[in-house]
Amino acid sequence: MHIRPFDFSNADYQAYVAVREATHPEAPLDIAQLQHTDRTRSKEGVMERFLLEWGEQVVGVMEFATPYYDPKPGALEVRYHLRPEAQSLEDAVWAFLMEQLASHTPKELLAQVREDWPEYRFLLAQGFAEVERRWESVLDLHGFDPSPFELPLPAGITLRPLSELPWQEKGFQRALYTLETNLLRDVPSAEPINLWPFEVWQDRTLNDPNLLPEGYFLAMENQQMVGVTMLFKSKRPQTLRTGLTGVIRSHRRRGLALALKLRAIEFARSYGIRYVRTSNHQTNRPILALNEALGFAKEPATVLLRLSPVPQRPG
Numbered sequence: 518m519h520i521r522p523f524d525f526s527n528a529d530y531q532a533y534v535a536v537r538e539a540t541h542p543e544a545p546l547d548i549a550q551l552q553h554t555d556r557t558r559s560k561e562g563v564m565e566r567f568l569l570e571w572g573e574q575v576v577g578v579m580e581f582a583t584p585y586y587d588p589k590p591g592a593l594e595v596r597y598h599l600r601p602e603a604q605s606l607e608d609a610v611w612a613f614l615m616e617q618l619a620s621h622t623p624k625e626l627l628a629q630v631r632e633d634w635p636e637y638r639f640l641l642a643q644g645f646a647e648v649e650r651r652w653e654s655v656l657d658l659h660g661f662d663p664s665p666f667e668l669p670l671p672a673g674i675t676l677r678p679l680s681e682l683p684w685q686e687k688g689f690q691r692a693l694y695t696l697e698t699n700l701l702r703d704v705p706s707a708e709p710i711n712l713w714p715f716e717v718w719q720d721r722t723l724n725d726p727n728l729l730p731e732g733y734f735l736a737m738e739n740q741q742m743v744g745v746t747m748l749f750k751s752k753r754p755q756t757l758r759t760g761l762t763g764v765i766r767s768h769r770r771r772g773l774a775l776a777l778k779l780r781a782i783e784f785a786r787s788y789g790i791r792y793v794r795t796s797n798h799q800t801n802r803p804i805l806a807l808n809e810a811l812g813f814a815k816e817p818a819t820v821l822l823r824l825s826p827v828p829q830r831p832g
């Protein structure tokens with residue numbers, strides 16, 4: 518067994534993705550997405566990644582980094598995946614990670630794992646506790662009938678894809694950023710979310726290799742953006758992935774989120790897609806009620822885990 522730093526070459530990215538595919542085939546990673554995430558990480562943040570080799574084969578990946586989505590000061594997000602034949606090395610890999618991250622003196626470690634993964638049980642045994650749970654769910658468009666849901670849009674509202682709007686103009690981007698950050702503040706979550714500054718949002722979202730301007734819909738009232746839903750490309754076959762869906766407070770309970778979702782589903786169909794995926798906090802009853810009504814089927818939960826305080830390693 519040999520551990521070496523990840524060298525950020527294409528070969529190492531391929532090895533990373535192959536380990537993940539062997540470990541969790543139900544949750545494949547997309548190289549372009551992973552590279553985009555790494556490229557748009559904060560330059561001041563921590564990011565250390567390693568590969569575990571057994572002979573010639575890469576059998577594990579492990580990393581710790583400043584959380585990408587919610588960069589809380591003093592927090593590091595840890596992640597590791599081991600191919601089934603290397604699963605018995607969990608203790609050794611964990612000891613290595615703890616030793617490597619000790620010099621950063623984190624106040625807390627975070628991890629996001631599915632409840633049916635071996636990592637979930639292992640991290641609980643290390644003292645991690647649950648912070649919150651999200652459900653991934655999927656809608657199979659074969660046999661989906663939109664007609665029971667279809668209603669006329671409220672007067673004065675239109676639904677427009679980003680591709681028909683001046684989304685490359687800074688003024689438009691600022692308005693979209695304001696809409697999305699305001700909506701994110703309303704997403705129920707265990708702790709307040711640290712919102713990204715405009716430039717970070719701009720680079721991470723609008724330069725995302727999976728961005729689909731034709732599948733990113735805004736509800737407009739005159740020139741004002743009042744709601745949004747967005748589909749991104751996905752590594753999974755015949756699949757598009759939903760990003761944020763939201764409607765400003767003054768316009769809620771008028772069927773706008775439903776209309777946006779139906780418009781996105783219609784786009785997915787015309788794009789030749791069979792599955793639409795989404796991920797929602799288990800405490801977010803409004804969006805869960807909407808997705809359940811549409812027929813989204815839930816998968817095992819993804820759990821956010823936290824270890825705090827972080828035990829000091831001897832020596």
Ligand SMILES: CC(C)(COP(=O)(O)OP(=O)(O)OC[C@H]1O[C@@H](n2cnc3c(N)ncnc32)[C@H](O)[C@@H]1OP(=O)(O)O)[C@@H](O)C(=O)NCCC(=O)NCCS
Pocket residue numbers: 700701703704705760761762763764765768769770771772773774775776796797801802803804806807810
């Ligand atoms: C969730 C959200 C998008 C719903 O938008 P909306 O335009 O008010 O939703 P709609 O009017 O289209 O409602 C459609 C259905 O969703 C369900 N629903 C919507 N809001 C609900 C609420 N507050 N409580 C329970 N069910 C709700 C209902 O089944 C509703 O149908 P009904 O009004 O006939 O009962 C909106 O509350 C929001 O923006 N929340 C903050 C952002 C967020 O959490 N987004 C989801 C994370 S991705």
